Amino acid sequence: MKRTVLSGVVAAALLAAGTSANAETLRLLTWGSYAPEKVIEMFEEKYPDIEVEVTFSNNEEMISKLRATGGAGFDLAQPSHDRVHAAQLEYNIYKPLDISKINTANMDQTLLAGVKTNTTIEGDLFSVPHQWGTSGLMADKSKAPNFSSWADLCNPEYQGKTSMRLKRTILLGTAFAMGEDPFAAYSDLKKYQSILDRVADKLIECKSNIKAYWKGGDDLSSMMLSGEIVASETWDSTAYKLFDQNKNIVFIPPKEGALAWIDTFTLPRKGKADDAAYKWINFVMQPDIVPLVSGSSGAIAAVNGGVDLMPEDKRAAVKAAFDDAAIANLKFFANIPPGIEDMEGKTLEKIKAATGG
Amino acid sequence: MDKDIKRLSLILLMAPFALWILLLIIIPHVGIFLLSLREKISYKEFTYGLGNYIEFLNEPIYWNTLLRTGSMSLLVTILALLIGFPVAYYIAKVARKKSKGALFLLCLLPLWVSELIRTFGWILLLRETGVVSGFLQTIGIIDQPVEFLYNDVTVIMGLVYTVMLFMIVPLVSTLDGMDDAMVEAGYNLGGSGFTVLRRIIIPYAMPGIVAGSIVVFMLAAGSYLTPILLGGKNSSWFTEQIYDQFITRYNWESGAAFGFLLLAFTSIVVWLGLRLTGQSLATTVAKD
Numbered sequence: 144m145k146r147t148v149l150s151g152v153v154a155a156a157l158l159a160a161g162t163s164a165n166a167e168t169l170r171l172l173t174w175g176s177y178a179p180e181k182v183i184e185m186f187e188e189k190y191p192d193i194e195v196e197v198t199f200s201n202n203e204e205m206i207s208k209l210r211a212t213g214g215a216g217f218d219l220a221q222p223s224h225d226r227v228h229a230a231q232l233e234y235n236i237y238k239p240l241d242i243s244k245i246n247t248a249n250m251d252q253t254l255l256a257g258v259k260t261n262t263t264i265e266g267d268l269f270s271v272p273h274q275w276g277t278s279g280l281m282a283d284k285s286k287a288p289n290f291s292s293w294a295d296l297c298n299p300e301y302q303g304k305t306s307m308r309l310k311r312t313i314l315l316g317t318a319f320a321m322g323e324d325p326f327a328a329y330s331d332l333k334k335y336q337s338i339l340d341r342v343a344d345k346l347i348e349c350k351s352n353i354k355a356y357w358k359g360g361d362d363l364s365s366m367m368l369s370g371e372i373v374a375s376e377t378w379d380s381t382a383y384k385l386f387d388q389n390k391n392i393v394f395i396p397p398k399e400g401a402l403a404w405i406d407t408f409t410l411p412r413k414g415k416a417d418d419a420a421y422k423w424i425n426f427v428m429q430p431d432i433v434p435l436v437s438g439s440s441g442a443i444a445a446v447n448g449g450v451d452l453m454p455e456d457k458r459a460a461v462k463a464a465f466d467d468a469a470i471a472n473l474k475f476f477a478n479i480p481p482g483i484e485d486m487e488g489k490t491l492e493k494i495k496a497a498t499g500g
Numbered sequence: 501m502d503k504d505i506k507r508l509s510l511i512l513l514m515a516p517f518a519l520w521i522l523l524l525i526i527i528p529h530v531g532i533f534l535l536s537l538r539e540k541i542s543y544k545e546f547t548y549g550l551g552n553y554i555e556f557l558n559e560p561i562y563w564n565t566l567l568r569t570g571s572m573s574l575l576v577t578i579l580a581l582l583i584g585f586p587v588a589y590y591i592a593k594v595a596r597k598k599s600k601g602a603l604f605l606l607c608l609l610p611l612w613v614s615e616l617i618r619t620f621g622w623i624l625l626l627r628e629t630g631v632v633s634g635f636l637q638t639i640g641i642i643d644q645p646v647e648f649l650y651n652d653v654t655v656i657m658g659l660v661y662t663v664m665l666f667m668i669v670p671l672v673s674t675l676d677g678m679d680d681a682m683v684e685a686g687y688n689l690g691g692s693g694f695t696v697l698r699r700i701i702i703p704y705a706m707p708g709i710v711a712g713s714i715v716v717f718m719l720a721a722g723s724y725l726t727p728i729l730l731g732g733k734n735s736s737w738f739t740e741q742i743y744d745q746f747i748t749r750y751n752w753e754s755g756a757a758f759g760f761l762l763l764a765f766t767s768i769v770v771w772l773g774l775r776l777t778g779q780s781l782a783t784t785v786a787k788d
Binding site: 203204206207210233310350353354355356358362365369370371484485488489491492493495496497498 | 736741748
């Protein structure tokens, strides 16, 4: 009896050792919906010796996780383009990319050049673009037909019927609506603080107009679909998903310009599967894989003709939201210099704690 | 020889526990404490001092949030006691042996799903277009949808619901040990129902009351999901501040200081509570 148990244990151990010797693991640190199950299956089919492990996260948590380990624990991360520079300088959590291993011919050259400028440090390139999208507004056209500006969220006409997420996007949007250019003020922290102070006053005054601050795509969707709110600050992808269910709910690029982000591919400093990571990057940027990822994420791939590679319903939503002028008016997030997060965090706390309604 | 074996087995038995305490409780706390003493002057420049704690005192937003969290957690504890005591008394003294298990199970049931799911349940019930608002409209009590979510009352209700079991279990176990004859004697000597409750039952149940209150208070003050998801525009919870310091502001130093302040604050409240009720940890939580 004892013998069989023992031999069983040995067999199991051998089995485990065997699989770990053959298979390489690619540990992705990415956004929810950026690595759909279907795509992972296809990738593992093409590269049977690579096993993909996915951890869903967001910009802040990605940096915090990698900071805690000095860049270990993951093989490929997907921070936004404005979050790479400062995090790398301050915490040294990424390693330079070898761009020759990436198939860039098919990438949207404007976005690629933009990301290169943002994420080159002392001659080393750290990121290439994956998908991009915007933050802006959404409204139910049948109930709020004239919604067009960040400032409309505080318009008393929609008393108790609007929502926003209490994060940096709304600070920036409100600053633009007040006629400021917060990105230009990044280089002068004193000036940026004075803008933030006025933004805080405005948003505290606005609190009575807001129904609730949303915290994630799910609670925003249910407030919007149930009609409890008629307009909100939003991620474009959330608005596109709702458009599919109710054609009156559209994404509205604010007249001050929608805020655009590009999520990148970036290698953590102590990643152990660089080759697998390059394979993944080249795999998901193929024209036949892009629609699967875009369909799940609602974001536009940074490849030539990215919009046309979106699934039918998402493409219709994008076309309904953006005309050429709105595209030309996009405001790409500027690199966040060290110290900004702290100032913005304090402003957000002030707004949250204020008793405005 | 015999003595040595006894000693060895004691050491071996205690080793996992000691390692657990040392590696997972003491060392991380020392690390966090050291981190909390580090001040961030600017980018990549640090010095050591009490700056993070002083900043907490100088910023009313922070200590107001801590006091708010503390007072709301106290309210949760009191409500849980008021609701839990009759339930526990019923389970321990009134219910028959057979139904005891079933009643306990009913109390346990909410804990079978995760806190997140439970909170979403409350959201479905209480939202403006939710079940409660819809029902009240159907039976004609209100003629417009009413929003029950996003205020402090909802937060307290959600928390009470979550922590109820931790109040009931210690109460049941102390009340179980009470001899019925004591209550009968109280009545025989002419005491009214209230007097019996005040002079006999409550003093007997005191260790259970204090133990339950400590656990419930700690759970409420340290909870994160329920206050965040049910709370409204103005309702900050102190754990949210700690999360923000660590994650969105990358300010681990002050986040660590906040963590320690929360620990110190709740410990002081518990100590005060023990003092006021004349109990000690040895007679309540660690009672054998």
